[in-house]
Amino acid sequence: MPADKGGNGAQSGIGAAVRRKEDFRFITGAGRYTDDITLPGQSYAYFLRSPYAHAQIAAIDIAAAEASPGVVAVFTGKDVAADGLGGLICGWMIHSKDGSEMRTGAHPVLALDRVRYVGDHVAVVIAESLAEAKAGAELIDVDYEEYDAVVGVEAALAENAPQLHDEVPGNLCFAWELGDKAATEAAFDRAARRVTLTFANNRLIPNAMEPRAAIGDYDRGTGDYTLYTTSQNPHVARLVLSAFVGVAPEHKLRVIAPDVGGGFGSKIFIYAEETVCVWAAAKLRRPVKWTAERNESFLSDAHGRDHVSHAELALDADGRMLGLRVHTRANLGAYLSTFASSVPTYLYGTLLSGQYDIPAIYVEVDGVFTHTAPVDAYRGAGRPEATYLVERIVETAARELDMDPVEFRRRNFIREFPHQTPVIMNYDIGDYDASLNEACRLVDYAGFADRRAASEARGRKRGIGFSAYIEACGIAPSQAVGSLGAGVGLWESAEVRVNPTGSVEVLTGSHSHGQGHETTFAQLVSDQLGIPIENVEVVHGDTDKVQFGMGTYGSRSGAVGMSAIQLALDKVIAKGRRIAAHLLEAGEEDITFDGGSFQVAGTDRAVPFADLALQAYTGHGFPTNEIEPGLKESAFYDPVNFTFPAGCHIAEVEIDPETGVTHIENFVAVDDFGTIINPMIVAGQVHGGVAQGIGQAMLENCAYDPESGQLLSGSFMDYCMPRADDLPEFVVGMTETPCTTNPLGIKGCGEAGAIGAPAAIVNAVTDALGIRDIAMPVTPERVWRAINS
Amino acid sequence: MYEFDYHTPQTIDDARALLSGRDDPKLLAGGQTLLPTMKQRLAAPSDLIDLRKVTGLDGITGAGDTLRIGAMVRHAAVAASDEVRQAIPALAALAGGIGDPLVRHRGTLGGSIANNDPSADYPAGCLALAATISTDRREIGADEFFLGMFETALEEDEIITGVAFPVPRKAGYAKFPNPASRYAMVGVFVAQTGNAVRVAVTGAGPGVFRVPAMETALASDFSAQAIADISVPSDGLLEDLHGSAEYRANLVTVMAKRAVQSAL
Known part of the structure; x- marks a missing residue:
């Protein structure tokens, strides 16, 4: 643990029970969640979902829905496919015992010819109001041919079980193993006693307080796409939507995850609904909004355990x-x-x-x-x-x-x-x-x-x-998880921007959706720079502001996200010492930073952090051909x-x-x-x-x-x-x-x-x-x- | 929710006129079941006739051995009423245990019994106390009123105006809530009025029902011990994710004992 360089430890630094800065706006109803945002000309999406666990879609008749009052458009899987969009992806490749890659079928954004669970996405109706979208959806005539379904693992692996995907015989995605089988068998052979237990780990439905929501927006002048969504990792959402689904080029897509009311994992993933909102917004040249109703959360948020x-x-x-x-x-x-x-x-x-x-x-x-x-x-x-x-x-x-x-x-x-x-x-x-x-x-x-x-x-x-x-x-570390099949690196990035007045913005790739980062991350900065916590702003959840980030899940924001901030802070302090050496006319090696002040060791010559920040931006007191003006540093931290x-x-x-x-x-x-x-x-x-x-x-x-x-x-x-x-x-x-x-x-x-x-x-x-x-x-x-x- | 017309008649006659003059009207008496159903587009009345401004449907009045509660009295008001607490404390406790504070400040006695949800609390209280349900045209005894799951003796256009509860010597209500919905998985109301004892069970079956064997046993010995070995058959009881018929049958005996204990 680093020394308390700033000297604010007791009040607002590391270890202080600071009240959460963000709570005032949350508990007074002043938070700004995705559903609170209304864009000019906004339309509303409603998804028609499969009432069957397993059925073939013989035909979909959308004519009556299209003619329904207020309906702007009705899209099905065919429309998505016609625009060349890819399906939803899984970003981690698992290999089976025999070395073969896991088997999986396509995951279309909207169903093409088959639905595979109750709640699967069949069509989207976009209308002037949510009520009109729902009314339109009731007029869609889907000709389903219902098939047998299987919901438990034992039944799904049984002979002659209904099959989910043609590419996955026997419904077995992978048969993975880990550990030393022979050594374990030998251990059992010499055991004095064996204990066995067979049990289930029950399936759970996450139920974040705020349901998932999305608004897609498209600027036909610039060709820029914007997606407001309930995401724990907006940069990952942008990467997947651009590189794999192909909704928009990465540099033309901005993903904003504003205040998010809980995730618990369920908002890590890239779902059909936000994909459709971005895609349809560009097609229709107007914003498209969707907010899950609670029953949709139950049906379609990714579940846990089982x-x-x-x-x-x-x-x-x-x-x-x-x-x-x-x-x-x-x-x-x-x-x-x-x-x-x-x-x-x-x-x-x-x-x-x-x-x-x-x-x-x-x-x-x-x-x-x-x-x-x-x-x-x-x-x-x-x-x-x-x-x-x-x-x-x-x-x-x-x-x-x-x-x-x-x-x-x-x-x-x-x-x-x-x-x-x-x-x-x-x-x-x-x-x-x-x-x-x-x-x-x-x-x-x-x-x-x-x-x-x-x-x-x-x-x-x-x-x-x-x-x-x-x-x-x-x-x-990223290399290690890559070797195990991860499709992404698992570092985190941070940027510390010191303003001329000495206040600080921290831009983090972590995302706070209840964790209190606006407080804890500010505590770290307050501690390390010796500035009041009120002078620290934590910026997150916007791909146009934060350079990149892997988001928040797996309890990683403290260990990885704050480590990245620490590295950036170290760079800020290092540059500050170089500038201070000129300001104080001393050798850089003689400059210490303690108690929020750069000081010549053993003397009373010092420059407070805020004064140094101003000097960094005026460039008056140090040679800008040797030291760039400004005080802003970034870091990527990859854990070992x-x-x-x-x-x-x-x-x-x-x-x-x-x-x-x-x-x-x-x-x-x-x-x-x-x-x-x-x-x-x-x-x-x-x-x-x-x-x-x-x-x-x-x-x-x-x-x-x-x-x-x-x-x-x-x-x-x-x-x-x-x-x-x-x-x-x-x-x-x-x-x-x-x-x-x-x-x-x-x-x-x-x-x-x-x-x-x-x-x-x-x-x-x-x-x-x-x-x-x-x-x-x-x-x-x-x-x-x-x-x- | 589909579109509908909303009305707030001031009198029973106006409400009745609206009921007879519209396509598919529904009375709104708190709406704690009806509104969620409409929001899910599972109900689509053409008109909602809100009874909250109709005169004569409110008020709690005690007269000797009878307590009268108006049909539009909210659960929270029953729970907090000094008159109810003194005359039939078990009924105040029942009302105070319905749903949550939001439900209790919107839901009404008349709305609850007109809906006759098989897991609702009030039907057990009405049946065990041998209440009389008054409507705009007649009086109906509780034994005749509750007919089965969501079914009552009410005519299509009949409006409940209030319920008269005979004040018992002793009464107790014990509820085992469904852990998710907090409706009664089993609720048993026991009342000793005069020399007769009535035991009414909600939540367990397709509708509220009495347990004559327990009533007989309690009439001669009003103690939990007297009914400890009396159980109801599980045949015909409800079964769902939260409890089998067999488990509900067990709870009927356990909750009946606890209702008796709370009445002592």
Whole structure:
């Protein structure tokens, strides 16, 4: 962690609990989201979606819709194809065990002749008003020939299952493997004990508070395209839309992601709707706007999770782990979403070592197409699935060994760093005992037996469950991910513009959609330059302003985005020292920067930062043939490794046996995120993540009808989002081992809650009930059945 | 939402005239079900006749052993009413547990029972308390009023004006909410009025229903223990993502016991 050069640490620098600068506008309704923007002459798009999970489109008659009042245009897949647009892409190539490339069919922007999930895009109606667009859509006559559908991975892999894509025989996109199969088999051969568990990781629907939205605009004078959209990564959207879909040339397309109300992964991807808005705006020479209604979000936002896994753990006679063998079937949905293939492979299999020294690991993952909405990254993306698997089987093993689950974990923790796992990852640093011990202290583990007895005396069942998770953030380095199939580099860029008055604009390729970057990034600048936080403006989300960026996901903005800012700040300070040397008539090597002032070491000769900034722009006080005027620096930062946040979550639950209702009595989360910029924002991230993790464990379930493929949980009436009264008071603790591979020591905190919580809950419920396993979500009926079976 | 004409009649007669003179009119009595349905374009009335300005549909009045609540009284008003809390606290609690604050400040008693959603709370209260539903033309006993899923004894153009609840000796309501919608997955209202006990169940079946075996048992021993072993058959109960018929049948007994406990 760098020294506090600016001297603002206590008030607004690194480690200060600064209130979020952005919240005033959000909570007073002054935010400017995509749907708040209205352009002159704007038209409204409404998408006609497939009511069937699988059908052939024999014909589409749009004549009546075109003649409907207020309708400007009706387009189908044929119109998109006629303009030569490419389909939507997946940006990560996975190779199967046999070396072959993953198999996938085309993903047309609007369906051509086949629909493959309920909600698939059939046509778009663009009208003067949304009501007229909807009325027009009702007049489109689609002649569907309905086919059998398949929604689960097992059914999709069965012989004679309905086929999704001609190019994908048996619906198997890839059969991927990772790890040393022979070494793992040898470990199992010599194991004193094996523990096995088969379970599902339930499918989730992200449900960001702000639904997806887009406005396409086209300037026929300049030929410039503008897309306002709810994106976590506007530059990536521009790259994909230009280079792959071919909507507009990259240099003529501006993508603006203004205030965005939550993403959780679902706004990383490039979808049909924004593509159509840009394309149609140019065709119609007028802006085209679309805002998802909530039911469209349920149907068409990329879903998360949906694995079925079989796991086996090999142990020696002393309870030490020898090997882990995993076979997972991952539901990819009907088409490959933008990063779908990476989630159940490199973001999942690589985390299966958990916090444990496991000498041999072998994992196989089958990626399977089904007639459901595409599945892609959702808060945690692969890592919640890995943690759930590891921590469920670890807890189960401890019980089968009749060992205390805490002691069993301690016996197997990694304690020497760096640690090379058998599944690619090289953990740079961590202290898993510290977080486990602190969590046990906070939950009063020693007092649990008494609390359980008290519950039993009241006719209730009480249980405790642990989850010692690890995750990987700041996915990197670019060369490494490239060798694993990524189609992009995973660095971040930053630009620090110092104005003549000494105020600063930071342009970042990260994107804030709830994370609080406008505050935390400004804290870093305030800290390093010694200027008030009010004098720092964070600029993001506009491809015309920010040179380039990879966006925000995978808890990367602190570890990667802020590292880039740090590098640019270092350059600003270095140039400042050169200028100061002239202003102060001293050698550059004698100039220090401390407390917001450039100073000749050992003297009282100094120039404050703001004065130096003005001098940098006047160019009066230094030779501009040696030093360029101005004070503006940029940097691209490519990490050398992932970061590895880790921690321990403990859930304590009490169950009402009559109803099966589970009440969370205690929830403790102790996390090691490395350096923390703003503890209040970090605690908020933990709260939100844990809420989503509890949601997955107890409440949320995306259900499709197995016969018809209809989405059964298509609204908040049936899809149970966690609410405040579903959640306990969280107890949040921190331990800190700063990351050794980036300049700030940051590891990342955005996803840990969603990663750690589910296993803690299910371990607690199974402990309370004295059973081996129970499916997520742990609904009252499931618990009641477990008690009464 | 499709286009429609909106009316705010001042009197029952005006409302009735509108009802008979339009293509496909609907009464609006809070709209907590109707408006979302219209927004999803699943309902398309030609006219909405909002009853909120009609005189004589509001007010809560107690007279001896009867409590009368006007059809347009909002759930929040029932929950907060001193008269209801004193006369039938279980009914105030029921109203205070409907939906969320937004729903409770728009939804009305008349709207709820006219809709007769199988998971709504009020039908259980009306049936267990042997309420009498007054309309613009007659009075209907609760036993005759609720006919099945979204069906009532109301004529097409009949307007509920209020509900009269006999004040019970004891009453209790226990609800197990659907975790997503917070409607009743099972709600049981138990009332002892005079020497008779009535037990009404909502959420579990296609419509609100009584449990005679529990009523008999409670009439001789008004205690949770008295009905602990009485269960309803699961045949014919609702099943959905959140609960099977078997689970709902279990909840009927559990919630009935808790309703009795809350009434003591």
